[in-house]
Amino acid sequence: QVKIGGYRIELGEIEHALGAHPELLNAVVSAPGERNRQRLVAHVVPADPGTRDDPDFADRLRAHLATTLPSYMIPSDVVLIDALPLSANGKVDRSALPDPRRAGDGEATANAPQDDGEEATGALLTLLVLAADLLGVNRPGPRDNFFELGGDSIMGVQLVGRANAEGIPITPQNLFESATFLALSQAVPAGTETDDTGEAVALTPHQRLAHAQVGSVLLDVPDTFDPVPAGRAVNALADRHPALRTRVRTEGDERFALRPGRAEDFDVPEIDLAALPDDVRAEAVEEMIGEMAGELDIEAGPAVKFAV
Incomplete structure (x- = not known):
């Protein structure tokens, strides 16, 4: 028995339901993954080897299971194999089952149908x-x-x-x-x-709670740390997470989120304090962090600053 998504699931019950499908010889169900990220995986042996080339076979199995099982007991992955691996005592060797080829993994997508050339934006x-x-x-x-x-x-x-x-x-x-x-x-x-439209939208509940909060993080980096690629990485991160460039505009009693556009890049300046004594250097760092925090402006920008 396993617990996934708050539900207690008997793997044998799923295997029994799969065993009733006429197109299967054998089936075994497992729940790989970390405790909070487990998912149901069915390894099945089709009666007809040619079924391996049938793209609708997994969907037919799920539809069959849906007639007798709740949705949370439907395997998210269906793996077709030639035979179940057995241990020396004749039991299924679950450790020898092949890893699922999932739609979201690189290996799986290599041979998966493409999305008609559409670009995600x-x-x-x-x-x-x-x-x-x-x-x-x-x-x-x-x-x-x-x-x-x-x-x-x-x-x-x-x-x-x-x-x-x-x-x-x-x-x-x-x-x-x-x-x-x-x-x-x-x-x-x-x-x-x-995506950089510059259009104002209502703040989400999370943004309404966080917009007035200012915090700082101080990290130790090795002497070989290069701020140039760090700057590129920060901007790539902001491209993936546009909230890092978000501004807040106030109109009357309402506040709105505004994306300023991709042209605004983050700079990661390098500030050399090596010549200062250790005690003075620590004070200088604290003072600089305070100055940077004072320069943050959620409405005019910048809302985030970096320095090395």
Whole structure:
């Protein structure tokens, strides 16, 4: 028995339901992954070897399971194999089962159908980046399904929260009703964009709580640290997470989030304090951090500053 997404699941019950499918010889179900990121995986042996080339076979199995099992017991991955690996005592050797080839992983997408050349931008790109980080997959595509990639209800709430923090006002209902990430991005209200439109949108609840907070982080870096590639990395991060460039505009009693545009790059200056004595250097660092914090302006910018 395993617990996924708050539900206790008997793997044997899923295996029994799969065993009733006429196109299968054998099936075994497992729940790989870390405790909070487990997902259901079915390794199946088809009766007809030619079934391996049938792109609809996994969907038929899921549809069959859906007639007798609740949705949270439907495997997110279905792996077709020639035979179940057995141990010396004749039992299934689960450690020898092949890793699932998932739609969101690089190896799987190498031979997967392409998304008709569509390029992910704006809210869609942000949702894909957030999902990749949350699910631990490499390259989720616009036409992938969050739950088929291993997401559950708890992770879905996390995705919605992170999207809201990035200025994408989706709801858990939007996520559950959207068959693909593309459909989820299309559920974003008109006028809400994350791709440098400069249009003002209402603050999310997370932004309303955080907009007045100022904090600083001091990190130790090696002597070989180069601020030039660090600056490129920071700007690449901001491209993926546009909330880092967000400004807040006040109109009367209302505040709105405003994306200023890609042209505004972050600079990472290098400040050499090596000539100062240790005690003086520590005071100088604290003073500089205070000065940088005082230069932050959530309305006029910058809202984030970096220095080495």
